[in-house]
Amino acid sequence: MSLNNKVLENMSESFGDAFYLLDSSKFSNNFEEFLSEFTTIYPKTNIGYSYKTNYTPKLCKLVNEKGGYAEVVSEMEYDLAIKIGVNPKMIIVNGPYKTKKALEKFVLGESIVNLDSYVEVEFLKEIAQRHSSRQLKVGFRCNFEINDESISRFGFDIENDNFTRMFSQISDIDNITIDGIHCHFSNRDLQSYGYRADKILELAQKLFTAAPPKYIDIGGGFFGKMEESLKAQFDTPTVEYDEYANLIATKFKAAYQDYSVNEKPMLLLEPGSAIVADTMYFVAKVIDVRKVRDRSIATSSGSKFNMGLLTSVINMPMDVYSSNRAQPQYEEIDIVGFTCIESDCLYKGYSGRVGVGDYLVFSNVGSYSIVFKPQFIMPNVPVIEYSETIGDYEIIKRQETMEDVFSTFII
16 A cells, blocks of 8 residues: 555544554455465365454455355354345354354354354254254364364364264254364464364265265464565464465365365365455554653554554554654654553564654554454544545544444443
């Protein structure tokens, strides 16, 4: 995104001293590129975009227009998908908390519903009894070892005999069909995806003996595009789209090479950060610079809470835009937030010129930012789409007001 101080000043006059910038065209390109890398190898692949990562409706609508699935983990996200026109059959429902009432809505809507617990299995049995004339379709989130020291808290332990018995019992219920299996793990290195793919393909062969499942969902957690300065701060080597595809899709191609297109399972992917992180920027203004003993500090109109989960441990890429070329040079200065939280630091140890009135533009903040930002001491800031070609703006989310913040309280 091409920005300059004058453009930022104009936007600040209209939208305030802090706001997000959205590049939806970049999101569209990321979606298409990520999917293309997989379909080139294993054509029967689709994306279930992770709403929880960034549920900006404009982005969710783009996914729907491109034929992708909505991947949701709550009834709120499910209802959003329906509201923007998503066919319930194009919604993937995951997550560890589904009330009986919500689960009933999901399965009767014929969404892809991956059960996460034995409690949900009992709910399903009750729903199936009440709707004996309806054929209900579900899948299971599966938990297994992927040569990782951590143990995921989600899904069914497939090594437990209870899982095998339960799977068989559900399969025997006349109006329930098990369509697929799902997995997801927090480990993001490339090798872990190889283990993930091998294990779930092996499991599919074991559980679906008559014919392959309708779908195999391998989850998300994929790395996305980012600046070199950001890559260097990860302990794990970052991975490119084509590397994921060459590993995962190749395994699926080999596993189902003897099956027709109709018989092959759909490979479902659930990218969030991988396609949305680099599509948003956060803009804040420097409002004060001071020195406290040996520490140089620049206070901004933004907060680390505006920029997502990574900000606590990583410096997000930042550009400084200034109308004053004589701003002082710092070897090390901390860019901090407007809140009264001592740990509210947006960038630790910045080296360069910066001063009061400058604009700070943080990139790669589209992931777990606006969905996590609380209304802490101030209403949330707007989201703006800026078109470089026509030099115009579109309000994607307006500035919140005090009335918005307190609208659900009884005053």
